[in-house]
Structure formats: C-alpha cells, structure tokens
Amino acid sequence: xxxxxxxxxxxxxxxxxxxxxxxxxxxxxxxxxxxxxxxxxxxxxxxxxxxxxxxxxxxxxxxxxxxxxxxxxxxxxxxxxxxxxxxxxxxxxxxxxxxxxxxxxxxxxxxxxxxxxxxxxxxxxxxxxxxxxxxxxxxxxxxxxxxxxxxxxxxxxxxxxxxxxxxxxxxxxxxxxxxxxxxxxxxxxxxxxxxxxxxxxxxxxxxxxxxxxxxxxxxxxxxxxxxxxxxxxxxxxxxxxxxxxxxxxxxxxxxxxxxxxxxxxxxxxxxxxxxxxxxxxxxxxxxxxxxxxxxxxxxxxxxxxxxxxxxxxxxxxxxxxxxxxxxxxxxxxxxxxxxxxxxxxxxxxxxxxxxxxxxxxxxxxxxxxxxxxxxxxxxxxxxxxxxx
Amino acid sequence: xxxxxxxxxxxxxxxxxxxxxxxxxxxxxxxxxxxxxxxxxxxxxxxxxxxxxxxxxxxxxxxxxxxxxxxxxxxxxxxxxxxxxxxxxxxxxxxxxxxxxxxxxxxxxxxxxxxxxxxxxxxxxxxxxxxxxxxxxxxxxxxxxxxxxxxxxxxxxxxxxxxxxxxxxxxxxxxxxxxxxxxxxxxxxxxxxxxxxxxxxxxxxxxxxxxxxxxxxxxxxxxxxxxxxxxxxxxxxxxxxxxxxxxxxxxxxxxxxxxxxxxxxxxxxxxxxxxxxxxxxxxxxxxxxxxxxxxxxxxxxxxxxxxxxxxxxxxxxxxxxxxxxxxxxxxxxxxxxxxxxxxxxxxxxxxxxxxxxxxxxxxxxxxxxxxxxxxxxxxxxxxxxxxx
Numbered sequence: 001x002x003x004x005x006x007x008x009x010x011x012x013x014x015x016x017x018x019x020x021x022x023x024x025x026x027x028x029x030x031x032x033x034x035x036x037x038x039x040x041x042x043x044x045x046x047x048x049x050x051x052x053x054x055x056x057x058x059x060x061x062x063x064x065x066x067x068x069x070x071x072x073x074x075x076x077x078x079x080x081x082x083x084x085x086x087x088x089x090x091x092x093x094x095x096x097x098x099x100x101x102x103x104x105x106x107x108x109x110x111x112x113x114x115x116x117x118x119x120x121x122x123x124x125x126x127x128x129x130x131x132x133x134x135x136x137x138x139x140x141x142x143x144x145x146x147x148x149x150x151x152x153x154x155x156x157x158x159x160x161x162x163x164x165x166x167x168x169x170x171x172x173x174x175x176x177x178x179x180x181x182x183x184x185x186x187x188x189x190x191x192x193x194x195x196x197x198x199x200x201x202x203x204x205x206x207x208x209x210x211x212x213x214x215x216x217x218x219x220x221x222x223x224x225x226x227x228x229x230x231x232x233x234x235x236x237x238x239x240x241x242x243x244x245x246x247x248x249x250x251x252x253x254x255x256x257x258x259x260x261x262x263x264x265x266x267x268x269x270x271x272x273x274x275x276x277x278x279x280x281x282x283x284x285x286x287x288x289x290x291x292x293x294x295x296x297x298x299x300x301x302x303x304x305x306x307x308x309x310x311x312x313x314x315x316x317x318x319x320x321x322x323x324x325x326x327x328x329x330x331x332x333x334x335x336x337x338x339x340x341x342x343x344x345x346x347x348x349x350x351x352x353x354x355x356x357x358x359x360x361x362x363x364x365x366x367x368x369x370x371x372x373x374x375x376x377x378x379x380x381x382x383x384x385x386x387x388x
Numbered sequence: 389x390x391x392x393x394x395x396x397x398x399x400x401x402x403x404x405x406x407x408x409x410x411x412x413x414x415x416x417x418x419x420x421x422x423x424x425x426x427x428x429x430x431x432x433x434x435x436x437x438x439x440x441x442x443x444x445x446x447x448x449x450x451x452x453x454x455x456x457x458x459x460x461x462x463x464x465x466x467x468x469x470x471x472x473x474x475x476x477x478x479x480x481x482x483x484x485x486x487x488x489x490x491x492x493x494x495x496x497x498x499x500x501x502x503x504x505x506x507x508x509x510x511x512x513x514x515x516x517x518x519x520x521x522x523x524x525x526x527x528x529x530x531x532x533x534x535x536x537x538x539x540x541x542x543x544x545x546x547x548x549x550x551x552x553x554x555x556x557x558x559x560x561x562x563x564x565x566x567x568x569x570x571x572x573x574x575x576x577x578x579x580x581x582x583x584x585x586x587x588x589x590x591x592x593x594x595x596x597x598x599x600x601x602x603x604x605x606x607x608x609x610x611x612x613x614x615x616x617x618x619x620x621x622x623x624x625x626x627x628x629x630x631x632x633x634x635x636x637x638x639x640x641x642x643x644x645x646x647x648x649x650x651x652x653x654x655x656x657x658x659x660x661x662x663x664x665x666x667x668x669x670x671x672x673x674x675x676x677x678x679x680x681x682x683x684x685x686x687x688x689x690x691x692x693x694x695x696x697x698x699x700x701x702x703x704x705x706x707x708x709x710x711x712x713x714x715x716x717x718x719x720x721x722x723x724x725x726x727x728x729x730x731x732x733x734x735x736x737x738x739x740x741x742x743x744x745x746x747x748x749x750x751x752x753x754x755x756x757x758x759x760x761x762x763x764x765x766x767x768x769x770x771x772x773x774x775x776x
Contacts, residue, residue, distance in 0.1 A: 102489070
C-alpha cells in the first residue's frame with residue numbers, strides 16, 4: 001500500500017426510533033452531510049462501500065450499497081455492501097481504506113445504515129442472532145444477551161468484576177450521550193436505576209444492553225496528499241486492522257476475552273507506531289456493558305480484571321485518564337448495527353478536529369475505534385491522528 | 389495497483405437441491421477443493437472474501453464470511469462478507485483481486501455460497517426480490533421474473549427478438565450442462581419443450597428462468613510472480629471492473645440494455661487490452677433467457693438486436709463462434725445466487741487450463757465472466773488469460 005489515507009468528511013443521521021425515515025432517508029441524511037462536509041458533489045465520488053447487517057430481515061431489502069449509491073446520486077460507480085454482523089461498518093471502513101491506500105480510487109464514501117424498528121423486538125432479536133452460529137447457538141435458544149451474559153458471569157468469577165461495575169459503564173455512556181444531539185437517549189441514569197432495571201439474561205439487565213435503533217453514518221476518504229483540497233482539517237487513518245475467530249462461543253480459548261480484538265489491536269498499534277497509553281479517546285464496542293470492560297482490557301488500556309474498577313473510579317469519563325465512548329457508545333448513542341462502526345469513526349474525527357462541543361476531550365491527539373461482530377468472531381480496530 | 393494477480397486454485401460444491409448439506413458443508417466442499425488444487429493448507433490463507441446474498445432470510449445466518457473462515461480452519465484472518473445481490477460472488481472476486489493486486493495480502497480465498505432450498509419457493513422469490521427496490525418494486529407486487537419479462541417484451545418490440553430465440557438460450561445451456569458433473573440439471577431440452585412450459589411472467593416461461601439452487605464455489609488468488617510455487621497452470625486475471633445503476637427499472641434510460649454491464653465491460657476491455665472479438669469463452673449472467681441475449685449485446689459480442697438470431701443459429705454453442713455459458717450457465721448449471729459469480733471464474737479457469745473435459749473449448753485463450761445483481765443495478769466483468 002502506497003498512500004496515506006485521510007477522512008475529509010463525516011455525517012450522521014440521528015440515531016433513535018426514526019418512524020418517519022426508511023433506509024433511503026437515513027442514508028441520504030448521513031451521506032449528504034458527509035459530502036457537504038468534504039465540499040464534494042455526488043459526481044466526485046468514485047467508489048462506495050456500504051455496511052449493513054440485516055436489512056434483508058429488517059426491511060426485505062438486500063443490494064443496499066447499490067441502493068445507497070443510487071440514493072446519493074452517484075454515477076454508475078462500483079458499490080459494494082459489506083456485512084460482518086455488528087462489525088459491518090468497521091469492516092466497510094477498512095475496505096474503503098484499502099481501496100484508497102492502494103491507489104485504486106481517490107474519493108471513496110463509506111456508509112453504514114440499519115433500520116431496525118419496523119419489526120417487533122422479538123423479530124429483531126432473532127435477526128441479530130444471525131451474527132452467531134445459527135445451527136449451534138441460535139437454534140438451541142441462545143440469544144445475544146445470553147452469550148454476553150455467559151462472558152459476564154465468567155469475568156465476574158475469574159476477576160471479581162461486579163454488577164455495579166457493569167452498571168457504571170451504562171451510567172457513564174448515558175452521561176456522555178446527554179451531550180450528543182445525535183444520540184438515541186438523552187436520559188441520565190444512576191447505578192441504582194441500572195441495577196433495578198428488568199433482568200434480561202443474568203447478570204445483564206435491560207440497562208446493560210444497547211438498544212434497537214435506526215440510524216446511518218458516512219465518511220468520505222481521500223489520499224492525504226490531496227485531502228486539504230477538500231477540507232482544512234483532514235484526519236489521518238494511521239492504522240486499520242481486522243481479525244476473526246470462531247463464531248461459536250463454546251469453541252473459544254476463554255470467555256473473558258475477545259481474541260479477535262487482541263489480534264486486531266496488536267496489528268493496529270504496530271501499524272500506527274503507538275501504544276495503548278498514547279490513545280486519548282476511544283470508541284469501543286459496548287453492545288453490552290461487559291463488552292466495554294472486555295474491550296478496555298483486550299485493547300490494552302487496562303490489565304485483565306482491572307477495567308471494572310477503572311470505570312467505577314471514573315477513569316474513563318470524558319477528560320479523565322482515557323475518554324471512552326464519548327459519543328455515548330452503543331448503549332447511550334444507540335446501535336443501528338450496520339451504522340455503528342462508521343459512527344465510531346465520525347466521533348473520532350469530531351474529537352480530533354476539536355468539533356465535539358460539550359463532550360470535547362481536551363488535547364485529543366490520537367483516537368481509536370473498535371467494532372465487534374457477533375460475540376467476537378470479527379473485530380476491527382482503527383487508529384486516527386490529526387494530519388500535520 | 390502494483391501486481392498481477394493469478395487464480396491458483398478452484399473448487400465447486402455440486403449445484404442442485406442439496407438436502408443433506410447446509411451452508412457450512414457447501415462452503416467446506418468448495419473451499420477445501422480449491423485449497424487442495426492450490427497445494428495450500430488452511431494456515432497459508434491470509435484473507436477471505438465471502439459472497440452470499442440472502443443467507444439471513446434463507447437460513448437465519450448472517451456473518452457468513454467469518455463462519456466460512458472458521459469452517460475452513462483459517463487462523464483468525466480478516467474475513468469479509470460481500471453482498472451485491474446475485475453479483476455477490478463477482479463483487480467478492482473483485483475485492484479479492486484488489487487486495488492481492490495492492491500488495492496487502494498474498495494468498496486470498498474468495499468464496500461464494502447460497503443455500504436456498506430450505507425455504508418454500510414463494511419465500512425464496514420474496515427473498516430474491518430484495519435485489520430490487522423493496523419499496524418501489526417488490527412491495528408493489530413486482531417479482532424478478534416480472535422485471536425481466538418487461539425487459540424481454542421491450543426487446544421483442546424494438547428488435548423483433550422472438551420467444552423461440554429466448555428458448556434457444558435455455559436449450560443450449562441445458563445441452564452444455566449435460567457435460568458438467570457439477571450442474572444442477574442433466575436434462576436435454578427442445579425449443580418446443582421450453583415454449584410449452586408453464587408461463588411464469590409473459591413472455592418468460594418456467595424453462596426461461598434459472599432455478600433455485602444450493603451450491604458453493606471458491607477460488608484461491610496469489611500474486612502472479614509467485615503463483616507457480618503453488619500450481620503449474622496459474623490463470624491471470626487481466627481485468628476486473630464493476631459498475632452500478634439505479635435499482636429501479638423504471639428509472640433506467642432504456643429497458644433493452646443493462647447500462648452497468650456496458651460500463652463495466654468497457655473498463656474491463658480497456659484494462660485487459662482486448663476487444664470483444666478476442667473473447668473465446670464467456671460465462672454470462674443468464675438468470676433469465678432474455679438476460680443472456682442482453683449480455684451478449686451489452687458485452688459487445690453482438691450488435692443490439694442481433695443476439696437472439698445468433699443463439700438460434702448455434703453461434704454460441706461450445707466450439708462455435710463464441711462459446712457462451714459452457715458450464716450450463718445459471719439456467720443449466722443452477723443459480724445459488726452468492727456462488728454464481730465465483731463459479732463463473734471457476735469455469736473460466738478450467739477452460740483456460742484445458743481441464744473442461746467434454747465441454748472444452750479448443751484453443752481457449754481469453755475468457756470473460758459477467759455477473760449481474762438484481763435487474764442490473766450491479767454488474768461485474770472479469771477477463772482471464774493463461775499466464776505465459
């Protein structure tokens with residue numbers, strides 16, 4: 001790969017229950033905002049990668065990248081849908097990065113979208129179950145909350161992680177979401193409220209779980225060498241790495257760590273020439289509160305067993321030791337699955353540009369995003385810096 | 389892009405109604421055959437692209453590339469699912485090509501799979517409808533046979549194409565499939581039998597339509613410079629091109645041509661430095677008989693309105709003027725949608741290696757594959773030559 005890659009435009013469609021918006025409206029909202037941010041017209045775009053997980057089951061709509069390209073007025077360009085469960089967005093970003101880094105295209109749009117609220121929550125839970133092994137897990141009655149509950153139980157057993165520490169993740173992320181106008185929830189929570197919310201799968205309660213959401217996100221990529229033609233504050237992608245693991249939780253080496261995250265993170269730190277200590281702001285994949293705790297450890301921010309205490313101590317709030325999920329994360333900002341990985345990149349860009357408003361991390365220099373598919377069969381890690 | 393790319397291994401799982409095989413078994417059957425053909429072990433593979441269209445709706449299974457990687461014993465490598473409707477396989481091949489050409493990975497597997505026969509044909513037709521615009525076409529009651537029937541009617545009106553000419557496509561492709569042990573159908577047809585088969589959507593009858601199929605296909609890619617380490621007869625991919633168009637048929641410039649095919653073909657011929665006259669053998673996307681006739685014209689093999697007569701005259705049979713759909717095409721070999729684009733590449737490789745047995749095209753030097761998504765919102769064209 002020969003070229004440095006920058007993000008020159010970002011856009012978000014508000015996350016939430018968007019009753020009046022379908023897939024097309026959400027895509028247009030995020031995509032046009034990103035194009036405008038990059039001072040580009042639709043005709044300038046050479047390639048589109050579109051991440052979405054289960055539009056077929058949620059909306060009866062496959063072929064979503066071509067639809068997105070059509071909707072955004074792109075001119076007969078190659079459009080490719082990427083599906084890697086909840087890591088669809090991050091995986092699409094990585095493919096976009098590759099296509100620019102490799103000198104195949106100059107201007108590439110990466111979009112992520114999911115419209116989840118047109119089906120019942122039972123149907124949504126079943127559709128999301130397709131991220132795991134259908135025959136060996138879902139068909140046996142194991143839902144995603146149950147898979148992460150097993151990880152949580154084992155983490156509690158091995159490291160003494162507590163339900164209050166899990167709850168503290170949710171409280172922090174809801175607090176951050178208060179400052180994000182694109183977030184699904186603007187509702188402050190207390191640990192007590194999380195602890196008293198309805199049990200979903202022991203020990204995970206309703207307020208430990210990310211919600212069902214509609215939303216979309218988009219970023220525009222360009223070679224760094226020409227990025228300033230379009231935007232004064234290009235953000236450089238200094239690492240892009242991805243790894244996979246067995247879909248079946250039962251076949252993993254252990255339940256308290258996501259191996260694909262560790263592998264992708266190690267590659268990403270090496271590519272970027274940074275260490276976990278250098279990261280100022282991180283968007284990590286908190287589909288359930290235990291997932292944020294495991295991510296903090298697997299990404300090397302904390303030793304195994306230390307992350308729960310750190311959250312409880314406030315070390316991961318905005319402008320503390322390391323600011324984690326400033327957007328509100330999946331829990332507070334919402335989790336339209338195919339959009340999430342791209343939204344994480346949008347937040348990283350806003351933080352590094354100094355455009356994050358009330359939730360701005362002072363002196364943010366290096367950002368990381370971490371997107372997980374299923375119970376950890378896919379993990380994607382990107383690292384970003386301001387371009388000098 | 390800096391490197392030439394070769395196909396060093398190919399594999400197919402037999403197409404058909406595979407009652408005893410699920411997604412995993414089909415993937416393993418094709419994938420392991422391709423690895424063996426390339427003299428590789430699972431550990432050698434660095435990246436996987438997996439094409440599948442609607443595994444979520446057919447099987448409740450998303451996240452299929454990670455599942456494929458797991459099933460084939462690959463070690464925590466990046467795995468990415470590509471979905472571009474019926475062009476998922478061709479689109480996956482193009483992404484694999486890019487990743488090797490760009491020096492990101494050396495050994496890349498591209499797989500395609502679809503398991504379609506575990507749902508009713510009505511459910512399958514609905515799922516396949518997701519390749520078109522759900523809100524503007526499917527929801528209004530338009531199925532895929534109806535979309536292609538409209539194209540056929542207009543082609544007949546403008547160019548005098550006849551129902552017998554359409555039928556001749558099916559007869560030829562079934563004849564070719566007789567010689568392919570991987571084909572779904574081994575049943576010779578006559579024009580009269582096609583003409584008398586049940587009407588599906590006027591003028592398309594049952595035997596004008598490709599079937600619902602299970603199947604999988606896989607190819608192994610490597611840089612040409614090291615290809616002979618693995619296989620004595622590497623096949624070079626000399627062009628890879630893709631284009632898109634509006635999903636909605638109603639918004640196209642005209643109904644008798646697939647614009648995305650013309651655009652992708654023009655790019656591919658330019659990249660390969662060849663003209664349509666140089667192509668000896670082509671696998672084209674005959675999801676319906678009219679689609680093969682449009683492909684022959686849009687790919688530049690025949691002028692508009694001439695293709696129907698050419699099929700009728702036998703000019704596209706094996707070892708005639710240009711050998712089209714030697715595998716039996718989608719009609720005769722079967723159409724497991726995500727697998728089709730990859731299967732086309734497998735057939736091109738066998739033809740160029742001289743390994744196509746009874747259906748071998750004598751002196752085949754240049755092959756082309758053409759994979760379409762939906763009613764033409766995506767088209768992917770690849771061109772191949774023997775490596776000197």
